[in-house]
Amino acid sequence: MLKLSLKQGQYVNIGDDIRVVYVGGSGNHARLLIDAPRELNIARSTTEENPARKRETYYAEPGxxxxxxxxxxxxxxxxxxxxxxxxxxxxxxxxxxx
Known part of the structure; x- marks a missing residue:
């Protein structure tokens, strides 16, 4: 596992086609933008036992x-x-x- 500290506007590339951008936050909350291919499902993780019930998927804008x-x-x-x-x-x- 990798632990990072980012300043607002900084980003992390994962592979060639995924970018995670830190856009700010306060206290225990952080706001991230995730740009990834449409076919890649991105789900927010919670303490929900069945993650399929609480799936919020993001679709990147077409280039x-x-x-x-x-x-x-x-x-x-x-x-x-x-x-x-x-x-x-x-x-x-x-x-x-x-």
Missing amino acids: ISREAQQEIKRILWNERMKAEAKKDAESLKDKFNS
Whole structure:
């Protein structure tokens, strides 16, 4: 058994396709996000003698396509370039107005 201490936002990968993210907590309660393949059943464990009766299953969101990932990267890059150009223009304006 592995015991870990995580800060908010930190995560643990289990194998290639399971990620457990610590999103916060207080006292004796912790909130976790678990991203796993849809075909993997994830059940919350309690003191219930018959765990099948108390099964709460999480299904991961389907991944986005490679094309969509590239489009998101392109959009973010363009927004960053616009922000830098605006900052540079303001810097030049301030320089000439001084």
